[in-house]
Amino acid sequence: MRSDESGSQKTAHDYLLKIQSRGWRCSLSEIARAMKELGNPQEKLTTLHIAGTNGKGSVAAMCASILQSAGLKTGLFISPHLIDVRERITIDGQKIPEERFWQLVVELSHRFEDMNSDPIELTFFEFLTALCVEYFVSEAVDVMVAETGMGGRFDATNILRSDVAVITQIGLDHTAQLGDTVDKVAGEKAGIIKKGSSVVSSANDPIAMSVIRNRAYEIGCSLAELGRDFSFSNVSVSLSGTAFDYDGTRTLKAVETNLLGSHQAENAATAIAACDVLGHMHDLQIDDIDILRGLQRVSWPGRLEIVSRKPLMILDCAHNPSATRRTLQSLDELGLRIDTLIYSSSRDKDYRTIASLLFPRAKRLILTRYGNERACNPETLLALPEARSKKEVYVRHRVSEAIELAKEITPADETILVIGSIFLVGDVLSWLKYGVEGDFSLAGLWQQSPKG
Structure with a gap:
């Protein structure tokens, strides 16, 4: 690495360290300003958007693996990371190249903060969201799969189109920011549902599901529910993975995923339903074999x-x-x-x-x-x-x-x-x-x- 590159990377690293102190913002105003400055590139992305208390990361990883198996160039945005911040931003399972990551940090930080009259001061997560969108658009991904960071309504990812809005299991977490009851948390998560979205949900809690149904109904969105519109059965678990049968717009027998635990059958069923809805919406060819291979090959470290x-x-x-x-x-x-x-x-x-x-x-x-x-x-x-x-x-x-x-x-x-x-x-x-x-x-x- 040249000395000028090393100095530039240090400056970029220092910038990311600095903006972490900005915490979490209960508003989309600043991230919306940032995207407008970039020309609203998020509007160019077909997006599968996932919120939930538990299971959203697994569902996101499964969806991305299925779509990649179907031959679609698939961007995946997750948070947080385990070891390397670049884990958050991948295309077809490959992390954003280190040089490209730091280059974008430098470019976007200058663009946002060097505005003379009114600089755009993004939080850490908002900045990474903007950087991810810019990268995915520049690489012409076919689909972006995005996991919310926290909540949904005011999460920075909610500037995305949310062609398919997926809501997984709802429980109490981040109560200071999202509320201390299931209905309040569900309301925040359901905030990713937008006009024009198709909704898929495995939020089995009746209170949470009622909130999600009401939100979808209010703005005229279709809703596929676990247990009503798609289901899984005959679950078997071992130290090698999880197997189950699936029934929805298609029927699949002996579906296998390498992720452990019966809850991964639920997550996998949710991912299949979400990909089917996305495929129907955008006329994407996703065959049975794509689903089977995608679920067998999914990588999601740190989960059992x-x-x-x-x-x-x-x-x-x-x-x-x-x-x-x-x-x-x-x-x-x-x-x-x-x-x-x-x-x-x-x-x-x-x-x-x-x-x-x-x-x-x-x-x-x-x-x-x-x-x-x-x-x-x-x-x-x-x-x-x-x-x-x-x-x-x-x-x-x-x-x-x-x-x-x-x-x-x-x-x-x-x-x-x-x-x-x-x-x-x-x-x-x-x-x-x-x-x-x-x-x-x-x-x-x-x-x-x-x-x-």
């Missing part, structure tokens, strides 16, 4: 991911009570017990409820923290009654130390579960793959309250 066999070590990003219950159900279905539990949480999560679900199931606990100030102190977790009642509890302040301890104290025929935070899983993967702890400098973590 097996990273070692002796002992069996499983990583899972569940970080709210409803997702944790699903993970425990999946372990039960697989016939697995939790021998060693490595747990960390963000301070703003409902770690008390999660601990009450997890800790009694574990033979031994290792309480740790990922490498950011947003992480909960292990001593706080140690003070919980479910931790105090355990005979074998360890505290390690570095994830690397927690992992090495778990390997040391867990027999080869037992199971280690790592769970509690996406950032914990990212930290663990960084250590296991590269021998270094996670770098959270560009994770988009912020401490301040929402702002308008």
Whole structure:
């Protein structure tokens, strides 16, 4: 790399560090200004837009894999990332090239912030959304699959067209920003439904589903519901993946995905329905074989991911009570017990409820923290009654130390579960793959309250 390129990348990196302090914005006004400055490139993108409390990332990854298998050049925008910020922006499974990423950061930061009279000051997530759109348009993707960052109504991705708006399971998370009841959270998620959208939903909660139906009805959108318009059955799970039958606008037998857990059958069924709706809307040819291959090949790390066999070590990003219950159900279905539990949480999560679900199931606990100030102190977790009642509890302040301890104290025929935070899983993967702890400098973590 030339010295001028290195200096330019450092400037771009510093810019991304700076804008993380802008937090989360309860408004689309600034991202809308940014897109207008760019000529509203998002209007050129056919978009499959996904919101939900749990399952939205898995559904997004599955949709992208199906569409790619159908020969469509597919852009995928997700958040957060596990190790590398460029994981958020991929085309046909390939991360945006490093040089191109930093080039766009430099170009767009200058364009937005050097406006003399009224600079456009985007949040970190808003900026990455704008950068992603600009990149996907420049690469002429056929379809953009976008996962919301948080909520929907005021999420930066809601500047997208949302040709197909998908809403997965709804539960309580980010309650300070989205509301403390299911109907409030559902209302925020349903905000991605726009005039002209076709809607697909697997939000089985009756209150949430009522909100979504009302929103679709109010603005005249078609709605495909799990259990009414599409369904899955005959689910079987193993350490190799999940199989099920699907029935909707097409019927598929013995569909397989390499992702673990019966909940992935639900996510896969939602992805099939979403791709079918998109295909019908835009006359795209998506054959049965495309769906089958796409679901078999999908990559979605950190979701009941097996990273070692002796002992069996499983990583899972569940970080709210409803997702944790699903993970425990999946372990039960697989016939697995939790021998060693490595747990960390963000301070703003409902770690008390999660601990009450997890800790009694574990033979031994290792309480740790990922490498950011947003992480909960292990001593706080140690003070919980479910931790105090355990005979074998360890505290390690570095994830690397927690992992090495778990390997040391867990027999080869037992199971280690790592769970509690996406950032914990990212930290663990960084250590296991590269021998270094996670770098959270560009994770988009912020401490301040929402702002308008």
